[in-house]
Amino acid sequence: MEQSEIFKAVAGETHLDQPAPFYERVKSMIKTNIHSGAWPVNYRVPSESELVSQFGYSRMTINRALRELTAEGLLVRMQGVGTFVAEVRGQSALLEINNIADEIASRGHRHHARVLELTQLHADAQQALSFNLPKGSRLFHSLICHYENGVPVMLEDRLVNALIVPDYLQQDFTRITPNAYLSSIAPIIEGEHIIEAVNVPRSECVYLEIDEHTPCLQVNRRTWTGRQDKKIVTSVRLVYPGSRYRLEGSMRK
Numbered sequence: 001m002e003q004s005e006i007f008k009a010v011a012g013e014t015h016l017d018q019p020a021p022f023y024e025r026v027k028s029m030i031k032t033n034i035h036s037g038a039w040p041v042n043y044r045v046p047s048e049s050e051l052v053s054q055f056g057y058s059r060m061t062i063n064r065a066l067r068e069l070t071a072e073g074l075l076v077r078m079q080g081v082g083t084f085v086a087e088v089r090g091q092s093a094l095l096e097i098n099n100i101a102d103e104i105a106s107r108g109h110r111h112h113a114r115v116l117e118l119t120q121l122h123a124d125a126q127q128a129l130s131f132n133l134p135k136g137s138r139l140f141h142s143l144i145c146h147y148e149n150g151v152p153v154m155l156e157d158r159l160v161n162a163l164i165v166p167d168y169l170q171q172d173f174t175r176i177t178p179n180a181y182l183s184s185i186a187p188i189i190e191g192e193h194i195i196e197a198v199n200v201p202r203s204e205c206v207y208l209e210i211d212e213h214t215p216c217l218q219v220n221r222r223t224w225t226g227r228q229d230k231k232i233v234t235s236v237r238l239v240y241p242g243s244r245y246r247l248e249g250s251m252r253k
Contacts, residue, residue: 026065186225
């Protein structure tokens with residue numbers, strides 16, 4: 001069936017019962033194209049103006065349909081590039097500390113990392129409190145964007161205790177993830193997580209290739225090492241675009 005015929009068939013069906021809102025009709029049409037295989041994974045969806053011409057609905061209606069399909073994980077919108085049919089979203093265990101490179105490889109996908117910042121700093125009052133260290137203590141800072149099949153799926157903003165991991169800045173984090181390196185140097189004995197929904201600043205939207213209104217999941221995590229003399233080894237903020245990733249967990253008694 002031709003793409004235009006699919007649109008017409010779905011549009012006709014919506015009139016059999018109570019008319020659906022226009023944006024729901026657009027969503028149904030797009031879903032039909034995705035589920036039928038007419039629009040495969042990574043297919044570039046027509047632009048908003050093209051869809052306006054095709055469907056005859058307003059730009060606001062088209063935009064709402066695309067936004068909702070993106071939130072549902074069916075589409076990926078990349079700022080300045082376009083809208084694409086999404087792959088099945090990756091998922092990460094909520095209370096486990098996993099290596100993102102291993103997670104991506106387990107799905108048969110390709111991981112690569114872009115190191116945006118790798119520097120030394122001196123702890124301000126808040127950072128010192130977070131690490132239970134004196135103000136001015138040396139910390140290492142890394143900012144790394146992780147990609148799955150070329151699409152950014154996580155921004156990792158990490159602080160590391162320089163006393164515990166003195167060679168952190170000498171590592172090539174395009175070849176090994178900070179998680180894998182730190183686990184080998186300072187095995188984790190304890191961790192804490194804080195999870196929240198956020199909109200990230202413009203600078204981080206650029207790294208993640210999302211617009212400023214894209215909802216994201218943010219995980220703030222601290223981990224400890226040393227059984228006899230327990231110390232905080234790292235504090236990290238992980239940002240996941242909500243349309244490209246999900247976190248899951250389970251409880252058992």
